[in-house]
Amino acid sequence: MQATAEQLITETEALYSFEENLLLQRQKQQESNARSYPRRIPLALKRARGIHVEDVEGRTFIDCLAGAGTLALGHNHPVVVEAIQKVLADELPLHTLDLTTPVKDAFVQDLFAVLPTNFAQKAKIQFCGPTGTDAVEAALKLVRTATGRSTVLAFQGGYHGMSQGALSLMGNLGPKKALGALLNNNVQFLPFPYDYRCPFGLGGAAGVEVNLRYIENLLTDPEGGVLPPAAIIVEAVQGEGGVIPAQDAWLRGLRELTARLGIALIIDEIQSGFARTGKMFAFEHASIVPDVVVLSKAIGGSLPLSVMVYQDWLDQWQPGAHAGTFRGNQMAMAAGSAVIRYLDRENIPAHAEAMGQRLRGHLKNLQSDYPQLGDIRGRGLMLGVEVVDPAGNTDHLGHPPAFGKLASFIQNECLKRGLILELGGRHGCVVRFLPPLIITAQQVDEVAERFASALKAAVQRL
Numbered sequence: 001m002q003a004t005a006e007q008l009i010t011e012t013e014a015l016y017s018f019e020e021n022l023l024l025q026r027q028k029q030q031e032s033n034a035r036s037y038p039r040r041i042p043l044a045l046k047r048a049r050g051i052h053v054e055d056v057e058g059r060t061f062i063d064c065l066a067g068a069g070t071l072a073l074g075h076n077h078p079v080v081v082e083a084i085q086k087v088l089a090d091e092l093p094l095h096t097l098d099l100t101t102p103v104k105d106a107f108v109q110d111l112f113a114v115l116p117t118n119f120a121q122k123a124k125i126q127f128c129g130p131t132g133t134d135a136v137e138a139a140l141k142l143v144r145t146a147t148g149r150s151t152v153l154a155f156q157g158g159y160h161g162m163s164q165g166a167l168s169l170m171g172n173l174g175p176k177k178a179l180g181a182l183l184n185n186n187v188q189f190l191p192f193p194y195d196y197r198c199p200f201g202l203g204g205a206a207g208v209e210v211n212l213r214y215i216e217n218l219l220t221d222p223e224g225g226v227l228p229p230a231a232i233i234v235e236a237v238q239g240e241g242g243v244i245p246a247q248d249a250w251l252r253g254l255r256e257l258t259a260r261l262g263i264a265l266i267i268d269e270i271q272s273g274f275a276r277t278g279k280m281f282a283f284e285h286a287s288i289v290p291d292v293v294v295l296s297k298a299i300g301g302s303l304p305l306s307v308m309v310y311q312d313w314l315d316q317w318q319p320g321a322h323a324g325t326f327r328g329n330q331m332a333m334a335a336g337s338a339v340i341r342y343l344d345r346e347n348i349p350a351h352a353e354a355m356g357q358r359l360r361g362h363l364k365n366l367q368s369d370y371p372q373l374g375d376i377r378g379r380g381l382m383l384g385v386e387v388v389d390p391a392g393n394t395d396h397l398g399h400p401p402a403f404g405k406l407a408s409f410i411q412n413e414c415l416k417r418g419l420i421l422e423l424g425g426r427h428g429c430v431v432r433f434l435p436p437l438i439i440t441a442q443q444v445d446e447v448a449e450r451f452a453s454a455l456k457a458a459v460q461r462l
Helices: 005-015 022-030 078-089 102-114 132-147 204-220 248-261 282-286 330-345 348-367 404-416 441-460
Strands: 045-049 052-055 060-063 123-127 152-155 187-190 231-234 264-268 292-295 307-311 373-379 382-387 422-424 430-433
Touching: 060 441, 078 330, 102 123, 102 330, 123 132, 132 152, 132 231, 132 264, 132 292, 132 307, 187 204, 204 248, 231 248, 248 264, 248 282, 330 348, 348 373, 348 382, 348 441, 382 404, 404 422, 404 430, 404 441
Parallel strands: 152 187, 152 231, 231 264, 264 292
Antiparallel strands: 045 052, 052 060, 123 307, 292 307, 373 382, 382 430, 422 430
């Protein structure tokens, strides 16, 4: 069966009683054409707890999207609900701009306690606007102020937000095309160490070595064409770009290179932070000390919050250099503290690692029967499956081409079976798993079972 993206959306809408659902109709009529998730997941949700959500028609789904990684403890976890209720019961201020409060101070102490000691001991924190993209904007301003340079290096496949400054760092061309020139033109893109589709056609240790040599040559060649940058920004695991983990050796090499050349290293942990990858922060796998870490999503315990934590040598900007009305969201700080303490106390990083390995094992077993599952990758409970066309022409590494249509079929069939997943990566060919970190072994098995059934049905539709 051939199906366009529009036909698939229409099919999904029909499946979920779109024409009879007033909420969905109003959303389609009144919300911006920029809406995205409802086009592939046309649900009107009314209740949620743990890893499950229920729609207005009484159907229950396993949520393996979890607010794009925001819901570290799932929906309405008791420690989050208790923290929010306590703020209200105690009549604490809900909004304080950047004035301090006991809640804010406790949040800072809790956050610094779970950051690596060699990073936290010389760290400063900046509270930003409610989204991760504002933390990225703050980081750009910080490093440029401190270094007196304007160029920033980013990576192909990277995603750092949708504001115009952050958008200029994005690898995906789609959101940029309609804008023409972006506000930030001083960005140079570098190849990311995408092992399955190595940009140098090598992969493995050889790909890592050549990648680092390429970056070093670019930065040190007096006729390389790139001005000395203020910073390099990178995700330790590219999320929207297709769940691509950077190799530890590559991250260590990048850190050594940037430190030697006096370039600030910004690590974007907006999606990968807070136990998601089996460590509290993804950069810890490589045992590096970055200069700047940007954080959001899970940091607010499901409520809007973002911060930037950075080494004190960068603290050269003036009062008011970065501000934002909602940086004083006290309820988010209280909820965030509750989540951070729970993650630490219950050793959730280790649990995420174990559950991720369990899910990866199920996916690997499926791969032996379905060559359409080209690459299974990620860390902890941040996993991706790159869907490929086994009949297509292979690349330099012998890997078949991306198969975005089949990935869309898989997502659609998963939704029919009560499993919410999202796609990402080049050509939308990567099926992404971002379940709440409190998922149990039994629930992981259920996710894998539903995915296997959906995969079988999707392949049969080709």
